[in-house]
Amino acid sequence: MKYFLTRLKLRTIWSWAGCRDAWANEHSFRTWVWANLASAALALWLPLEPAERALILALGILVLAAELLNTAIERAVDYISKDHHELARRAKDAGSAGVAVTAVAAGVAWVVVLAGL
Secondary structure (H helix, E strand, C coil): CCCHHHHHHHHHHHHHHHHHHHHHHHHHHHHHHHHHHHHHHHHHHCCCHHHHHHHHHHHHHHHHHHHHHHHHHEEEEHHHHCCHHHHHHHHHHHHHHHHHHHHHHHHHHHHHHCCCC
């Protein structure tokens, strides 16, 4: 049990370090955080069902997770080489597309929830 708790503590420290670094160095991450704060405030203010509110909040968090994964891809590719390479471009574009797809999912959820009001 002690090993588990020690590893859990370390994973938490490393995860928050990644979030702090993304906040400090990634404009896109900060933009999505602010967008999600606005979305969450609206979701909490509107008279939504608990499931609708949970969906909106969870999808917002997934957008942030996708942005963090995109950041990891971009940094790993840049670490390997700053040279322009077709596969590097495609990897970065795929990561960016992942963020876009999760953002569209959040937008679709908002449209469906608001259409039901």
